[in-house]
Amino acid sequence: MHTKLKLSTLCIAFIAASANAQETSPGPAYDSWLGIYAAKYNSDTEKASPAGVYDGGIEKGVEYGFRMDNKWGGRFEYSSLNLDYRESSGQGDESGQMFGADALYFPANGDTFLFAGLRRQHLQDHFTLGDVGVGRHWRMSDNLRFVTEAGLFHDFSNNTNDFRVKAGFAFTFGSGSSAPVVGDADNDGVNDNLDECPGTPAGAPVDSRGCELDSDNDGVTDQFDQCPNTPPNTRVDETGCPLKVVGDADNDGVKDDRDQCADTPTNDKVDADGCTIFTEKEVTHTLRVLFANNSSVIQDPDSQDIKDFVKFIKRYGKTSVTIEGHASAPGEADYNMMLSEKRANAFKEMLITRYDIDESRLQSKGFGETQLLDTSNTAEAHKKNRRIYIRVTETVKRRATK
Structure with a gap:
């Protein structure tokens, strides 16, 4: 209803x-x-x-x-x-x-x-x-x-x-009682029956079709074009001026201003951020660095183990890193906690200043003598326990090639 x-x-x-x-x-x-x-x-x-x-x-x-x-x-x-x-x-x-x-x-x-x-x-x-x-x-x-x-x-x-x-x-x-009246609603000088672009802004120069002129055919009409006579096929911004050319240093198809993974290998397929595309796979890298007794000084900052670790975290540029500092059992617990934190912070500072790792990716934490690798009261055990330890794990994608 x-x-x-x-x-x-x-x-x-x-x-x-x-x-x-x-x-x-x-x-x-x-x-x-x-x-x-x-x-x-x-x-x-x-x-x-x-x-x-x-x-x-x-x-x-x-x-x-x-x-x-x-x-x-x-x-x-x-x-x-x-x-x-x-x-x-x-x-x-x-x-x-x-x-x-x-x-x-x-x-x-x-x-x-x-x-x-x-x-x-x-x-x-x-x-x-x-x-x-x-x-x-x-x-x-x-x-x-x-x-x-x-x-x-x-x-x-x-x-x-x-x-x-x-x-x-x-x-x-029959026919209409009055003859057609052809107007020019947008006052551009082209009658409405011939005007293919009605509503042209007042004062804008138009062609015979009533459409705004774009003398250099760059897609920006003359009224708003701040760079007239742009060469053919030149990409322009909204003002009609040529776009600034941004390079692609590693030739991966992602411009440098958007590339989050510089120096990508030549044959790698990359995502929108310029990073290598992988099928799902868990990648892990561990690093253990030992210290002298009662010291937070990194004895060999250019060791191959450290260089391999730096290469890994640069390769996987979206991983975060937690640096764990540890101490051996001898001494007061509070002192050992402070010493372990100094060791972790020293390694963090080295990664930032020596290897140019972004600080936002790094965290450091001291554990004192709470996580001993060897609990026996021997010199060898104490040496093993004076350490920093890092384990980085990331689920990524298996590398795809072009």
Whole structure:
């Protein structure tokens, strides 16, 4: 009931609006038309009659239409309707008639129109429908139009929706009561009927099509182009000036200003950050550095083990590193804790200053004598326990090559 009421109200309001519309200039290209048409009519899968459920069919008909002004019109249709059945009690098809009346709206006095109205179908049952749709009168000559149209029909009786595609010919009569008035809405010197770029900003120079000039064809119109006469195929910014050229030092396809992994190997495939693409794989590197008794001095900062570790964390530039400092058992626990922290901080400072590792990737922590590797009270055990320890693990992707 609500659907029926809403669609009925819409159709009545549409027709009333067309009847009260005020005529504006320019007038329509023709006053009325007489048409013939054929249509493919598709019934809703739930539309039923006493003989079964309807399928699609063919519609043939005639129409009479008229223009009330340059935007509004109306029409009446009569057609014969032949529908097949999806399911039936033995009946192959059914023939009937359909009557209709529509209000038509022609935007901008064009050939395309919108329509809404009411229909009455006389088949084995009688059905009342509301319809909406869109169509076009394609001009073939002064008095002949080719008509195409698509419409949706809501059946109030069954609360179902049918669909129709229509084609035909319309023979037109008369002409508009006033001659077309061609304006220049954007005041660019090109009449609206020839203006391919309506709404041009005031004062902007335009070409014969009414479009803003872009003398150097860089995509920025002359009005805003701060660098006229840019060479062809030069990339420019929003001011029309050439973009600053950013290099790609490692030739990985990612510009240096976005490359987070410089010096990527030549054959590596890289992601949007310029870093090597890997299939999922866990990579791990450990480092243990020993210290002299009661010392936080790194005895050999250029050892191969340290260089290999630095190479690893530079290779995997998104890993974070925790440096663990440890002490042996002899001495006070508080002193050993302080000494272990000094050892961890000393190694951290060396990575930053000597090997140019970003400080934000590094953390240091002292554990004192709480994590002894060897608990025996021997000189060898004490030597082993005076250490820093680092273990870096990252789930990355297996290296992919170009």
